[in-house]
Amino acid sequence: MNIRLGLGLAAALGLAACSPGKTPPAALDWAYPKAAKIDFPAPPGSGPYHVAGSTLSFTKAQMQSDDPVADWFPERHPVPPYSVNRQGKGEPLPCAECHLHSGQGFLGAADLNGLPAAYIVAQVKAFRVGDRSSSEPSRQATHEMAEVAKGVSDKGLAEAAAYYAALPRPVRLKVVETDLVPRTRPNYFGWRDLVPGTAREPIAGRIIEVSDDFAAAAIRDERIPITAYVPPGAVARGAALVASGGGSGQACRTCHGPDLKGAGEIPPLAGRSPSYLARALWDIRSGSRHDPGVAPMQAPARGLSAAQITDVTAYLASLTP
Numbered sequence: 467m468n469i470r471l472g473l474g475l476a477a478a479l480g481l482a483a484c485s486p487g488k489t490p491p492a493a494l495d496w497a498y499p500k501a502a503k504i505d506f507p508a509p510p511g512s513g514p515y516h517v518a519g520s521t522l523s524f525t526k527a528q529m530q531s532d533d534p535v536a537d538w539f540p541e542r543h544p545v546p547p548y549s550v551n552r553q554g555k556g557e558p559l560p561c562a563e564c565h566l567h568s569g570q571g572f573l574g575a576a577d578l579n580g581l582p583a584a585y586i587v588a589q590v591k592a593f594r595v596g597d598r599s600s601s602e603p604s605r606q607a608t609h610e611m612a613e614v615a616k617g618v619s620d621k622g623l624a625e626a627a628a629y630y631a632a633l634p635r636p637v638r639l640k641v642v643e644t645d646l647v648p649r650t651r652p653n654y655f656g657w658r659d660l661v662p663g664t665a666r667e668p669i670a671g672r673i674i675e676v677s678d679d680f681a682a683a684a685i686r687d688e689r690i691p692i693t694a695y696v697p698p699g700a701v702a703r704g705a706a707l708v709a710s711g712g713g714s715g716q717a718c719r720t721c722h723g724p725d726l727k728g729a730g731e732i733p734p735l736a737g738r739s740p741s742y743l744a745r746a747l748w749d750i751r752s753g754s755r756h757d758p759g760v761a762p763m764q765a766p767a768r769g770l771s772a773a774q775i776t777d778v779t780a781y782l783a784s785l786t787p
């Protein structure tokens with residue numbers, strides 16, 4: 467068999483093996499915001515920009531540059547390595563563009579602060595070789611992460627992983643149980659923007675995660691809190707599922723640590739973005755994440771329905787990171 471045919475056949479078999487039930491169900495639409503329009507929040511106005519508590523000032527050009535990525539609080543973290551902060555010609559986007567200097571992550575990305583360094587390296591390599599993708603094929607943010615994974619050198623990756631792994635995990639999220647939520651609309655880059663005005667709408671079984679100040683977040687003020695509105699009763703139902711392990715019967719703390727803050731190379735779950743965690747669980751359940759390291763996690767993820775994923779992530783988000 468020639469190589470081309472072999473590859474084609476493998477691709478076809480792979481597709482057949484993981485296509486049923488791969489795309490996210492409607493009940494998890496809230497975790498995969500989709501919009502056709504490119505509406506990345508440009509820094510409002512013409513600058514220069516300031517944020518409270520920082521003595522620095524950035525022009526619009528500096529704010530939009532990735533070499534270096536604007537950093538309001540350089541005194542709050544060690545000097546970042548080149549791969550985190552700089553982008554020369556032909557080089558991949560630096561990590562801080564999406565994960566910020568604090569590692570807490572822009573809306574729609576993932577938090578990396580305090581994750582095990584070996585886990586960070588393994589995940590980026592999984593994106594690089596296609597062992598990790600999104601169940602939602604149109605998810606632009608994940609495609610961009612995969613491009614960075616292909617472009618970053620192993621040395622740049624190791625340095626970025628060591629940098630992020632050493633950072634603290636301050637509280638940024640607050641979880642609010644409610645029947646009514648502010649009206650939001652999906653953003654092309656994978657989060658939800660507020661619809662201007664005071665109108666509210668039923669939460670309808672979703673989790674709605676919004677920045678407390680989109681304008682400040684758009685100029686990279688990494689301290690801006692995020693509010694996650696969750697359905698009434700979700701936190702308690704999620705706590706019970708995490709304790710029992712749901713359908714798999716494998717309690718989450720067995721592997722993720724007694725306080726769910728991670729153990730060894732296994733990542734933390736406490737205090738993380740519920741939208742991110744829900745995507746992670748569905749992407750594992752659907753087989754879109756199939757790197758060798760994810761094998762122990764497959765049964766726990768398959769033991770959770772979409773509604774249970776919503777409850778579990780509401781509870782996990784409510785914990786102190």
Ligand code: HEC
Pocket residue numbers: 549550559560561562563564565574575576577578581585586587589590599600607608610611614618622623626627733745
């Ligand atoms: C263009 C934006 C962007 C850039 C730049 C970027 N990432 Fe990401 N990264 C993402 C997004 C979005 C995700 C979540 C993808 C998903 O799960 O669908 C992610 C996920 C990750 C994860 C998985 C976290 C977890 O908990 O499993 C790691 C690790 C990671 N990125 C590391 C890096 C490193 C290291 C760099 C720099 C070399 C980098 N990223 C640059 C957008 C970006």
Ligand code: HEC
Pocket residue numbers: 588707708711712716717718719720721722732733735743746747755757759760761762763766767778
């Ligand atoms: C048998 C051990 C084990 C159990 C039990 C377990 N996990 Fe995991 N989990 C893992 C491992 C290992 C990973 C890292 C996967 C990888 O390397 O790709 C992981 C990853 C995850 C992730 C992805 C995190 C990220 O940063 O992307 C989530 C979310 C998660 N687990 C949630 C849970 C929940 C919820 C439960 C309980 C229902 C649970 N896990 C039970 C071993 C386990």
